[in-house]
Amino acid sequence: MSLVKTMLAHPATRGRDLDDPAVTGARRGILESKPFLMEVYRSWYAQVARALPAGDGPVVEIGSGAGFAAREIPGLISSEVFFLPHVDLVADALALPFARSSVRALVLVDVFHHLPDPARFLEAAAACVRPGGKILMVEPWVTGFSSLVYKNLHHEPFDPTAATWGFGKKGPLSGANQALAWIVFSRDLALFRERFPQWSLKAVQPRTPFAYLLSGGLSLRFCPPGWSWPLVRDLERAAARWMGRLAMFAFIELERTRDAG
Ligand SMILES: C[S@@+](CC[C@H](N)C(=O)[O-])C[C@H]1O[C@@H](n2cnc3c(N)ncnc32)[C@H](O)[C@@H]1O
Numbered sequence: 001m002s003l004v005k006t007m008l009a010h011p012a013t014r015g016r017d018l019d020d021p022a023v024t025g026a027r028r029g030i031l032e033s034k035p036f037l038m039e040v041y042r043s044w045y046a047q048v049a050r051a052l053p054a055g056d057g058p059v060v061e062i063g064s065g066a067g068f069a070a071r072e073i074p075g076l077i078s079s080e081v082f083f084l085p086h087v088d089l090v091a092d093a094l095a096l097p098f099a100r101s102s103v104r105a106l107v108l109v110d111v112f113h114h115l116p117d118p119a120r121f122l123e124a125a126a127a128c129v130r131p132g133g134k135i136l137m138v139e140p141w142v143t144g145f146s147s148l149v150y151k152n153l154h155h156e157p158f159d160p161t162a163a164t165w166g167f168g169k170k171g172p173l174s175g176a177n178q179a180l181a182w183i184v185f186s187r188d189l190a191l192f193r194e195r196f197p198q199w200s201l202k203a204v205q206p207r208t209p210f211a212y213l214l215s216g217g218l219s220l221r222f223c224p225p226g227w228s229w230p231l232v233r234d235l236e237r238a239a240a241r242w243m244g245r246l247a248m249f250a251f252i253e254l255e256r257t258r259d260a261g
Contacts, residue, residue, distance in 0.1 A: 010221045019171030021082045027066035027218040028086065035226030037215040040208065043233065044138045045072040047251050048107055051136050051203070057104030062093045063111030066218060076107065081172050093121045098128035105129070108137040113180040114173065117166045119195065126198035131258040135199070139181035141206050141250035149213060149248060150178050160187070185252055199254045206247030209239055213248060
């Protein structure tokens with residue numbers, strides 16, 4: 001299996017240290033070279049954009065990495081935990097550098113499951129997001145199908161049985177539990193509600209069963225041609241009724257409550 005994985009690994013990043021910011025720079029090049037994968041991202045950004053609350057205050061993306069949300073969502077400020085030339089700010093999700101109740105929305109695409117202390121992030125976010133503001137995320141999700149894929153084919157750790165939300169501190173990309181959003185917002189939902197009355201869970205929409213897998217993501221060399229995107233998108237729409245079993249991701253919407261915290 002490891003020989004196959006090595007052969008499928010994208011040559012631009014094969015064998016390199018994931019936590020090296022230069023690898024994120026190379027991943028941006030990989031993303032730009034995969035029009036199909038860019039469409040997957042666009043479909044995520046479109047769902048985020050539709051859920052943005054109206055009104056004032058900045059919309060800040062956390063952990064922008066190789067992504068291009070700032071091109072798709074007007075006014076979005078990109079940020080990353082380490083310096084990257086194409087990103088607006090350096091910001092750590094666990095120590096957000098924004099004034100109290102100043103932020104309209106925080107956007108995280110594929111980032112929450114890399115946070116070694118998600119409770120600390122939810123607290124830090126509750127301090128800087130204004131009442132009525134939101135956290136909008138797209139995250140790996142646990143279903144029968146995704147469990148098979150994440151356990152057997154993906155390089156990041158996946159542990160839906162983890163006793164705690166956090167995991168030992170590692171690098172920003174090597175540290176992960178891909179089951180984390182599902183653990184916090186589904187398995188441990190009662191605990192989340194008890195610990196975080198500042199946040200109201202407005203939506204969890206499982207999505208993207210096949211397209212990201214087919215695209216090879218940012219680390220594998222294969223990807224379908226861009227013209228095939230509408231076919232796969234329509235196939236995913238046709239599979240809507242089985243999304244609870246097939247989804248590999250979920251869109252998650254949290255709203256800052258007005259009266260708590
Ligand atoms: C899988 S990548 C996703 C990058 C990008 N959002 C995308 O969709 O391609 C996870 C990102 O989370 C970032 N990250 C990890 N820990 C972080 C932290 N404490 N604060 C902010 N970003 C963090 C990583 O540096 C990395 O860029």
